[in-house]
Amino acid sequence: MTTRRQLIARSAALWGATSSGLLLPQLVRAQSDKLRVGFMLPYTGTFAKLGVAIENGFMLALNEQGGKLGGREIEFYKVDDESNPAKGVENANKLVQRDKVDVVIGTVHSGVQMGIHKVARDSGVLNIIPNAGVHAATRALCAPNVYRTSFTNSQPTLALGKAMVERGHKKAVWITWNYAAGEEAMEGFEAGYTAAGGTIIKKLGVPFPNVEFQAMLTEIAALKPDAVACFFAGGGAVKFLKDFKAAGLDKSIQLYGSGFLTEGVLDAAGDAAQGVLTTMHYSDALDIPRNKQFRLDFAKAFKTQPDVYAVQGYDAGQLLIKGANAVKGDLSNKKALYGAMDGASIDSPRGMWTMSKAHNPIQDMYLREVVGKENKVLGVAGKAVEDSGKGCRLG
Incomplete structure (x- = not known):
C-alpha cells in the first residue's frame, strides 16, 4: 500500500523532473503501469469515523487479492470531502483532473455525492458509492459508470x-x-x-x-x-x-x-x-459464516470491530475486483468492465446480493x-x- 508520505515524495520527484525537463521514460511507464484509486470520503468532522471504516473495508478486500486489481499494482489518492456539498465538485475534480484516477470511491453524505456524481457523469470516470443513499444517483440521474454498494434511502x-x-x-x-x-x-x-x-x-x-x-x-x-x-x-x-x-x-x-x-x-x-x-441490510450479529469470517479478519487487520460502513466499503472493493479481474486490470475496456460489474453477485458479510439494472444492490433486509x-x-x-x-x- 502506498503511504501518503510516499505519494508526496513521488509527486515531488515527478514535478521536479518535469520542471527541469528530465522526466525519464521509465518513470512514466512505472507510473502508468499502476491503477489509480481515489478515495473521496469524510476524514474530518462528524462522519470521519464512517470514512475510515469504509476505507478499511475496501482495503481488506484488496488485501485478500494480494493488494492488486486485475494483477496490477495500485496507487492511492485521498481527498477529504469535509462532508461539504459546496465543495463536492471541486474536491472530486482534484481526483479526476489533477490525480487522473481510474476510479473514485465515495462518499457518505448524499449532498456531497451529487457533486461527485456530476463530475463522474461529465468525465466518465468510474464511481463506486459506498454509502450515500440519495435516490437520484441510481434513478433519474443514473449512469453506466456509477455503481452503489450500499442502499437507497427508501x-x-x-x-x-x-x-x-x-x-x-x-x-x-x-x-x-x-x-x-x-x-x-x-x-x-x-x-x-x-x-x-x-x-x-x-x-x-x-x-x-x-x-x-x-x-x-x-x-x-x-x-x-x-x-x-x-x-x-x-x-x-x-x-x-x-x-x-x-x-x-x-x-x-x-x-x-x-x-x-x-x-x-x-x-x-x-x-x-x-x-x-x-x-x-446488515447486522453485526448476523449469524452466517461469511459475516463471522469477515468480522474476524477485519478485527485482526484494524484492531477494531467492523460496522455496516465497513461492510459497504468491503463490498465496494469486491465489486471493483470482479470488474478489474474480468478485464485483467485494463479499466479502459469499459464495455467488458461494466458488463462484469452489471452481472456481479457479491458474496457479502450481509448475505449474497446482486446488482440491479440501475446499479443498486438487490438485497435482503x-x-x-x-x-x-x-x-x-x-x-x-x-x-x-x-x-x-x-x-x-x-x-
Whole structure:
C-alpha cells in the first residue's frame, strides 16, 4: 500500500523532473503501469469515523487479492470531502483532473455525492458509492459508470411496513427530519406499509438538524397510534430514543425505524434503545459464516470491530475486483468492465446480493431488535428488496 508520505515524495520527484525537463521514460511507464484509486470520503468532522471504516473495508478486500486489481499494482489518492456539498465538485475534480484516477470511491453524505456524481457523469470516470443513499444517483440521474454498494434511502423502510402489520401494528405515525434522506425514507415506508394494509395516521417533520422533539412526542401521545416509525441517525437518533422513553411512550407504543436509528448508537442510547425494532441490510450479529469470517479478519487487520460502513466499503472493493479481474486490470475496456460489474453477485458479510439494472444492490433486509448491546436479527423482513430505479435509462 502506498503511504501518503510516499505519494508526496513521488509527486515531488515527478514535478521536479518535469520542471527541469528530465522526466525519464521509465518513470512514466512505472507510473502508468499502476491503477489509480481515489478515495473521496469524510476524514474530518462528524462522519470521519464512517470514512475510515469504509476505507478499511475496501482495503481488506484488496488485501485478500494480494493488494492488486486485475494483477496490477495500485496507487492511492485521498481527498477529504469535509462532508461539504459546496465543495463536492471541486474536491472530486482534484481526483479526476489533477490525480487522473481510474476510479473514485465515495462518499457518505448524499449532498456531497451529487457533486461527485456530476463530475463522474461529465468525465466518465468510474464511481463506486459506498454509502450515500440519495435516490437520484441510481434513478433519474443514473449512469453506466456509477455503481452503489450500499442502499437507497427508501430500501430499509420499504421492508419495514410488512413486518409492522404482521405484528398487529396497523395504525402508525411517521416522524423524521425534513431533509432529503428523511423524505426518501418516508417514501419507502409509505409504499411498504400501505401495501401491507397499514394506515399512516400522521406524518410529522422536524427541521434538520433540530433535536427538540417534545412537541411532536406530545402530539404522538394524543394520537395513540399502534406504532411509531421513523428515520433518524447519529446524535439525533440518540436524542429521539431517549426523549421517546422519557415521555413514557415506550410503555404503550412500539417504536420502529430504518436501521440507522440504532446503528452505532447503542452505547450512547443505553436503555432507551432496548426493544426498538428496525430494518437494515446488515447486522453485526448476523449469524452466517461469511459475516463471522469477515468480522474476524477485519478485527485482526484494524484492531477494531467492523460496522455496516465497513461492510459497504468491503463490498465496494469486491465489486471493483470482479470488474478489474474480468478485464485483467485494463479499466479502459469499459464495455467488458461494466458488463462484469452489471452481472456481479457479491458474496457479502450481509448475505449474497446482486446488482440491479440501475446499479443498486438487490438485497435482503433484516428485522432486528435491540437486545443488550446488539441489534439481534429476528429474521428476514424483505427478501431481495430492490429499489424502483424509477427514471433510470441504462438500456
